[in-house]
Amino acid sequence: SSFIRADANDREELQKEKEIQKSTERQLRQLAAKLQQEEDRRKALLDSNLEYEKKFVELEKEFKANLQKESLRRRESEHTASLLKKKVSELQFLLDEKLGEDEEEEEEEEEDESSDD
Secondary structure, three states: OHHHHHHHHHHHHHHHHHHHHHHHHHHHHHHHHHHHHHHHHHHHHHHHHHHHHHHHHHHHHHHHHHHHHHHHHHHHHHHHHHHHHHHHHHHHHHHHHHHHHHHHHHHHHHHHHHHHO
């Protein structure tokens, strides 16, 4: 009778151990799955970061190139403006000379007319 009780107790303990083992295995599988999900998420974020870094570097290069183009355009515009100012000054000088000559001729004509009288 005690042998049967011991055998029954052993079976109960064995059954409890199996249930604990199954429960532990289930928890381990769940943890492994969660760990895999987190690892996949980490890799995805890393890939995403790399993509953003690539885009950032591309944008930075594009901005620098645009800045250089704008700088060159501005220098060319300033140079053109300087040339135009010089040309305007030359034309103004020639116009002033021409107007001065015209005034002298008019004065001479007026003097000639007044001396003719």
